[in-house]
Amino acid sequence: MSxxxxxxxxxxxxxxxxxxxxxxxxxxxxxxxxVFAKEGAEAxxxxxxxxxxxxxxxxxxxxxxxxxxxEAVYRREVGQLAEAxxxxxxxxxxxxxxxxxxxxxxxxxxxxxxIAPALAASAGAPQIYATSGGLITGAMTQLVERAVERGEIRxxxxxxxxxxxxxxxxxxxxxPGWEASARRLVDILMDGxxxxxx
Amino acid sequence: MSxxxxxxxxxxxxxxxxxxxxxxxxxxxxxxxxVFAKEGAEAxxxxxxxxxxxxxxxxxxxxxxxxxxxEAVYRREVGQLAEAxxxxxxxxxxxxxxxxxxxxxxxxxxxxxxIAPALAASAGAPQIYATSGGLITGAMTQLVERAVERGEIRxxxxxxxxxxxxxxxxxxxxxPGWEASARRLVDILMDGxxxxxx
DNA sequence: TTTAATATGGAGGCAGCCTCCGTTTTGCAA
DNA sequence: TTGCAAAACGGAGGCTGCCTCCATATTAAA
Numbered sequence: 001m002s003x004x005x006x007x008x009x010x011x012x013x014x015x016x017x018x019x020x021x022x023x024x025x026x027x028x029x030x031x032x033x034x035v036f037a038k039e040g041a042e043a044x045x046x047x048x049x050x051x052x053x054x055x056x057x058x059x060x061x062x063x064x065x066x067x068x069x070x071e072a073v074y075r076r077e078v079g080q081l082a083e084a085x086x087x088x089x090x091x092x093x094x095x096x097x098x099x100x101x102x103x104x105x106x107x108x109x110x111x112x113x114x115i116a117p118a119l120a121a122s123a124g125a126p127q128i129y130a131t132s133g134g135l136i137t138g139a140m141t142q143l144v145e146r147a148v149e150r151g152e153i154r155x156x157x158x159x160x161x162x163x164x165x166x167x168x169x170x171x172x173x174x175x176p177g178w179e180a181s182a183r184r185l186v187d188i189l190m191d192g193x194x195x196x197x198x
Numbered sequence: 199m200s201x202x203x204x205x206x207x208x209x210x211x212x213x214x215x216x217x218x219x220x221x222x223x224x225x226x227x228x229x230x231x232x233v234f235a236k237e238g239a240e241a242x243x244x245x246x247x248x249x250x251x252x253x254x255x256x257x258x259x260x261x262x263x264x265x266x267x268x269e270a271v272y273r274r275e276v277g278q279l280a281e282a283x284x285x286x287x288x289x290x291x292x293x294x295x296x297x298x299x300x301x302x303x304x305x306x307x308x309x310x311x312x313i314a315p316a317l318a319a320s321a322g323a324p325q326i327y328a329t330s331g332g333l334i335t336g337a338m339t340q341l342v343e344r345a346v347e348r349g350e351i352r353x354x355x356x357x358x359x360x361x362x363x364x365x366x367x368x369x370x371x372x373x374p375g376w377e378a379s380a381r382r383l384v385d386i387l388m389d390g391x392x393x394x395x396x
Numbered sequence: 397t398t399t400a401a402t403a404t405g406g407a408g409g410c411a412g413c414c415t416c417c418g419t420t421t422t423g424c425a426a
Numbered sequence: 427t428t429g430c431a432a433a434a435c436g437g438a439g440g441c442t443g444c445c446t447c448c449a450t451a452t453t454a455a456a
Contacts, residue, residue, distance in 0.1 A: 018453060021403060044443060055405025060445065157386065161379045168366025181359045188355065189383075192390025216422055219434060242412060253436025258414065 025062050027052040033073050041070060041114045074115060078135060081105055085139035094147035099190045101143055102166055105136075106182050109170035137163065153193040165189060223260050225250040231271050239268060239312045272313060276333060279303055283337035292345035297388045299341055300364055303334075304380050307368035335361065351391040363387060 031052035035043045045066060049059040063069035084104055088097035109115055140159040147153045169182050169189075229250035233241045243264060247257040261267035282302055286295035307313050338357040345351045367380050367387075 015401070015454060018402060020452065024404085045445095046443060049405090056444090057405050057446080057448095058403075061403075154386075157382060160375070161382055161386075164369075164376075164379055165367065165383050168369045169363065171362075171366045171369060177358070178362075181362055184355060184359050185363050185387075188352075188359075188390035189387060190390065191392075191394055192386035192388065194389075196389055213423060213432075216433060218421065222435080243414090244412065247436090254413090255415080255417095255436050256434075257436095259434075 021062075024052070024054050024058055027054060028059055028062055028069070029072050032069050036070070036073060036114045037112075041066075045069070070114065074112065077108070077112070078115075081108055082135035082139040085142050089143065089146060093152065094143065094150050095152040095190070095193075098143045098147050098153070098193075099186065101139070102162070102186050102190075103183065105166055106170050106186065107179075109167070110178065110182070140166075147193075151195060154195050157193065219260075222250070222252050222256055225252055226257055226260055226267070227270050230267050234268070234271060234312045235310075239264075243267070268312065272310065275306070275310070276313075279306055280333035280337040283340050287341065287344055291350065292341065292348050293350040293388070293392075296341045296345050296351070296391075297384065299337070300360070300384050300388075301381065303364055304368050304384065305377075307365070308376065308380070338364075345391075349393060352393050355391065 028048065031054075032048050035048045035051055039047075045059055046056050048069070049056045052059070059069075063072060081104065085097070085101055088100050091097070092100070137159060140163050144153070144157065144159045144162060148155050169185050226246065229252075230246050233246045233249055237245075243257060244254050246267070247254045250257070257267075261270060279302065283295070283299055286298050289295070290298070335357060338361050342351070342355065342357045342360060346353050367383050
């Protein structure tokens with residue numbers, strides 16, 4: 001056993017991943033990005049495979065479900081959204097940080113009008129958010145907890161509620177007056193979040 | 199006007215509608231109600247036709263699009279929702295009437311978990327609501343206007359905003375904690391709707 | 397080089413969408 | 427009643443998409 005070299009760790013991973021595999025994976029993600037952008041989350045997976053010049057079988061091996069592919073396409077950007085939370089918290093009071101983050105998120109979800117439907121279709125928030133390491137949930141939790149601690153918002157809400165609201169409000173994407181309306185709704189929601197006297 | 203056979207307007211309508219047509223229409227609506235309830239708004243139209251013991255062609259002739267069928271199934275109930283608005287307004291102050299109506303609507307949309315997805319899939323509220331004679335829009339408008347007149351809610355919202363929020367909040371249907379969450383969110387939204395001092 | 401592990405890709409089976417059109421039913425006029 | 431044309435029926439057929447399976451090709455390592 002002279003050639004026991006680079007045993008990094010974990011179990012025996014004897015082989016380097018194959019080059020064609022990595023290449024096709026990239027092609028697929030790139031093609032998916034384009035096709036999803038054009039046709040929405042319901043786009044045909046076969047079209048994506050064709051457009052990546054790859055067999056449909058290859059697509060399914062790399063991404064067993066549509067959601068896996070969606071996640072691969074949007075993982076990075078969703079991560080950025082999550083990272084915005086601590087930054088906002090550092091810059092301003094928790095209440096304003098939360099408001100701003102909700103705006104950011106809603107704008108983003110609306111722009112990539114692919115994600116909200118996917119979330120919805122998968123029966124609520126879990127899938128993409130959870131699969132992406134609970135990043136979004138974590139961000140929201142951070143924001144809400146801080147604001148509650150400081151007494152800037154009422155304590156009878158949790159991150160889950162607001163996440164639900166966020167996805168819901170992101171939903172009307174295609175309509176014309178959408179953005180202004182969503183912005184008003186976020187403000188109303190935030191006002192409602194203030195500690196109530198009565 | 200008891201038996202006004204006169205041609206109100208438009209062209210001559212010489213024939214009585216055929217009996218089989220009416221019969222099949224009913225069968226289809228009934229079958230659709232059952233199948234949609236069981237499988238959701240994405241249910242197979244061919245299954246509905248089969249279950250109504252009617253050819254697929256007949257289904258399509260009566261209801262050219264899935265949305266037409268959905269609308270036929272839910273038209274009556276959506277109407278009832280609309281009728282609740284004036285009743286609530288007669289019973290209690292506008293603010294409470296609005297809150298109660300939103301709760302009713304959300305509960306209803308959640309129960310018939312078929313409608314919200316359909317609304318969403320058709321890119322926002324218009325379709326079913328609009329086609330059902332703008333009933334829902336009308337109801338919401340009535341409630342909001344009254345509350346604004348009385349100074350019970352802020353004046354920088356319109357019925358469209360709240361409708362959007364309503365549909366959005368109805369969206370998480372399948373999740374476990376859904377109902378409680380939606381209820382909290384309605385309360386928060388309502389608190390946010392109070393005239394703001396700042 | 398050789399070879400075994402790994403990846404490929406598309407055929408094939410299934411299901412749903414929707415249209416088209418030959419057949420059947422039905423309302424109405426005679 | 428009967429005859430008939432308008433109206434309605436219904437399902438075959440063409441198309442597309444989903445997903446699986448496996449014979450073939452590629453590749454990392456020996």
